[in-house]
Amino acid sequence: MKTLRAMRILTGAAAKNCRMPLTMILFLLILPRYQAKSVKFQPSDPKIVNIADKVDFHCSHNDSSLNVMLWYQQTETGMMNLIGYNYVGSEAVYEKPFESSFKMTRTNTQTGGLSINSVTTSDSAVYFCAGSAQ
Numbered sequence: 001m002k003t004l005r006a007m008r009i010l011t012g013a014a015a016k017n018c019r020m021p022l023t024m025i026l027f028l029l030i031l032p033r034y035q036a037k038s039v040k041f042q043p044s045d046p047k048i049v050n051i052a053d054k055v056d057f058h059c060s061h062n063d064s065s066l067n068v069m070l071w072y073q074q075t076e077t078g079m080m081n082l083i084g085y086n087y088v089g090s091e092a093v094y095e096k097p098f099e100s101s102f103k104m105t106r107t108n109t110q111t112g113g114l115s116i117n118s119v120t121t122s123d124s125a126v127y128f129c130a131g132s133a134q
């Protein structure tokens, strides 16, 4: 069983001499699911941030049987990349491209987070949080 929710970052271009900050917009969507059991993921509000900011995504749901929390990044080309996953009480496991600037946290079975330490335009993507029983 796996449930996904998505968060998207968009980065704009800015001229070098211009003080206008790059904007990043975050939103999420709930994808259709194929299991009979229904899980509710708590949505979060859109955010606007500047480049080099720290960005935090929060993920929470109401199913205490989803021990694993996974994070995915979908780039503009449609590629879906696994960022990593974690269990409650153990260290997160990261995929190589994400281990230096991404950090996953897990408060409890139903709550976790992903942060990007200093966002760049290459972080422009849709971010998914997923829960899995194992």
Ligand SMILES: *[C@@H]1O[C@H](CO)[C@@H](O)[C@H](O)[C@H]1NC(C)=O
Residues within 6 Å of the ligand: 038, 039, 040, 062, 063, 064
């Ligand atoms: C989670 O929320 C959904 C939608 O409100 C509900 O159908 C489901 O029964 C809830 N699951 C649990 C474990 O409470």
